[in-house]
Amino acid sequence: MTSPDRLAELLADFELASSQSGIGRISAGKPLLLALTHLRNNAPDDAEIALNSVDSQMPAAGLALQAVITGERGATDQSKDYFLRAVEAEYPEFDILCLTGDLARHFGFLEIAVRAFDRAIEIAPHASHALLRRGQTFSEAGDVSAAIDDLLRATLLQPNLCAAHVALGDEYRSANMTDAAFRCYHTALDLDPDNTAARSGLDHTLALVLPQWHSAMLNDTNRNDAFEEAIKAVVTEDSSVLDIGTGTGLLAMMASRAGAAEVTGCETVGVLAETATEIVNQNGFEDRISIIHKRSQDLNPAEDMEQLADVLIAEIVDTGLLGENIIAATSDARRRLCKADVKIIPGGAAVYAVPIESEEIARERCVDTANGFDISLFNSLRPNMYLQTDLSKYPWRMLCNPTRIFEFDFTQNIPETAEESFLLTPHSDGIAHGIAFWFDLQLSPEVVLSTSPGAPPTHWRQAVYTLPEPLNIKQNEPIRLFASHDQKKITLKLGS
Ligand SMILES: C[S@@+](CC[C@H](N)C(=O)[O-])C[C@H]1O[C@@H](n2cnc3c(N)ncnc32)[C@H](O)[C@@H]1O
Structure with missing residues (x-):
């Protein structure tokens, strides 16, 4: 009005x-x-x-x-x-x-x-x-x-x-x-x-x-098939399964279809938990799957679970791997909600990074002048955050070989922070505009799901840090890549 x-x-x-x-x-x-x-x-x-x-x-x-x-x-x-x-x-x-x-x-x-x-x-x-x-x-x-x-x-x-x-x-x-x-x-x-x-x-x-990526994730057949293959390989008819962040209940239903004795799915978003319950019922799993509207860290095993889990599914992974707190959630679940010999899907992940040249990506993420006005100061507000990037949509090239920067084992305690540095040898002259990174998820001993630009595409695509300033790179003149994490975010920088 x-x-x-x-x-x-x-x-x-x-x-x-x-x-x-x-x-x-x-x-x-x-x-x-x-x-x-x-x-x-x-x-x-x-x-x-x-x-x-x-x-x-x-x-x-x-x-x-x-x-x-x-x-x-x-x-x-x-x-x-x-x-x-x-x-x-x-x-x-x-x-x-x-x-x-x-x-x-x-x-x-x-x-x-x-x-x-x-x-x-x-x-x-x-x-x-x-x-x-x-x-x-x-x-x-x-x-x-x-x-x-x-x-x-x-x-x-x-x-x-x-x-x-x-x-x-x-x-x-x-x-x-x-x-x-x-x-x-x-x-x-x-x-x-x-x-x-x-x-x-x-x-x-x-x-x-409900972030926009939710439907893309559910439609990601490469992801879905890899998870189902791993679930089939790990789940037995005696398995009690806990699915952290069950969303629509999809992976919980896969576990039940694989023969699990019982499956509990927990979901922190109330409307999703309610919808998952209906989806599970519609698909005829009401007797075998129970959906609980709780964050996994708030689950009470005595009240919420018939028994501790033999198999823990935790597809709480974002483009940058750690952004959905997979480390904190799996470590808490291992301690309180799982049997000692629990199998975790994913059990681990390896992260790879590489400096890249791509004027197009840099141009899209930086500002300079617009309609004759200098608005470049806006760049100072840019958070030091990776962006989800479909590298296949841009002209880009690697300036070095990709380096494995971290390897996480979700079955073990992971340090709260870690810092690494790597000496990289550029294989050609060029200008580094950003650092791309991706991960391989170890879903079972046999099944690896990769978000590498060379692998079949997934909804995660790749993560890219744009450098504050482009960096001139000379062939065979080593540069240093600094990688750190605080369990929630992987941070990358280039230096000398
Ligand atoms: C990436 S989605 C995956 C959904 C579903 N597992 C699938 O694969 O289709 C992650 C979901 O986990 C939920 N979530 C994240 N951390 C959680 C936690 N610690 N406990 C319960 N739910 C969580 C989010 O709300 C989101 O719905």
Whole structure:
């Protein structure tokens, strides 16, 4: 709703509340209602004349209208002053206070609006609409926790107040409490299936928790086939399997199809866990797979699992291998959730890196001038982060042979940090624009799944660090590659 429309709507509500409050019976009532009519007809000067004719003390409603007239003229201080006097008036009426709060909020005077709603809530502590409005005002002021408090109370006091569920969902979403946000939007849509704000909130939350790569990953037949081959090789009919980060339950179903005695899948994203449960049921595995909505680190083996796992599946791998915390999750699971001789899929990974020349990649990721303006300072904001890159889509070449920089064994403890450096000998002259890296996942003794640019393509593609500055490389003049990790991220640099 555009701002003038919103003001018109608030003034209409104001008129209704004023007439219902019996204001016409007091001496100031008639000029006040006349002023309202003028204001609604976009005639603020006439409204002011009408208000000036009030000879007794100006009631709160009149002060609020004067605040609107002065606010519309841009006289901010005067407008604030009228609003404050309206809010602090003696013997306040609940409806007028709420509408004064709405009007103050409309003009951006959020503290005054909160004060108006405070006073309204003092009069009627269980008024869900006042709590809703104060919660929305806190939200606009950026006070998420105060907003959540009020909106939650509004929904508890009036469970069918759809707007409160939507507003609460929005707050939970901005606090990254996505499961709670989903619950709110679903409740709102149950109450009002056509509610566009709830639908849009739901869509935004889905986009937050379901990264775009999810469908590409599920459609990655090279990945799926390699995992299924390894699962078939490792799982026996006695196996108890734990699938960390089960997503849709795909790998859990593979394990069950391979004959596992029982499979538990855990998933940290609530909507995914719910959907996985339905998918598993639809595919007829309801008796053999149980899906738990928990992060693996929060699983309680005594409550959540019939027995410790013989086989641990952990496809929690991103383009840069470690970005989904596979090391922390597998190490915790090995200690608490698995038998001593557990088989892990993947059991390990080797990571390879190589400096590359690719003007195209560098050009895409750096800025210089645009339309004659020097905007190169923007480059200083670039995070030191690899980007997922489909190398097959660019002209590029390696300047040295790829080097194996790390080898991870997920069946053993892995140091919290590690730093390595490698002396590389360029096989030709060139300009290094970036460092590409990829990994080989050891899924079983026989099955290796590689994201190397030379291997069959996967949805992971490759990871590329773009160098802050291109580096001239001379054939046979060694350069140094620095590689480090902190269990969550592999960081690469070139130096001499
Ligand atoms: C890369 S997806 C893989 C999904 C599924 N395993 C598959 O292969 O189709 C990883 C999933 O693991 C979930 N996840 C990541 N770490 C987790 C953890 N420690 N516990 C439970 N779920 C986790 C993410 O929410 C995401 O849905």
